[in-house]
């Protein structure tokens with residue numbers, strides 16, 4: 001299995017459980033690992049034969065910017081579903097980080113894996 005990845009994709013959104021969080025936009029960061037087979041693309045050297053990380057990134061930016069979830073869990077689950085369902089990815093590992101949300105910590109968040117890895 002090969003992996004196409006996106007690291008530290010920063011997106012502004014409304015997220016959080018507190019009243020003050022519903023009135024502002026905060027930055028979340030995504031790390032994605034997406035299972036794929038890169039051999040065909042490596043042989044043809046064609047973008048049409050691979051998972052286009054720019055297309056995935058643009059779709060997730062648009063979705064997250066428009067979203068207004070309370071929990072990082074919900075946002076992570078929805079973002080993973082987009083990757084699996086819209087881009088034909090079999091397995092994804094997604095880390096959603098919320099910087100500065102916990103005093104004394106750089107960031108907090110969730111890491112989820114969805115789909116079949118094999």
Ligand SMILES: Nc1nc2c(c(=O)[nH]1)N=C([C@H](O)[C@@H](O)CO)CN2
Nearest residue numbers: 015016017018070071072073101102
């Ligand atoms: N497991 C979670 N715990 C907490 C979340 C969350 O989304 N998932 N959110 C908050 C608050 O919104 C916090 O980020 C504000 O600083 C607290 N705990």
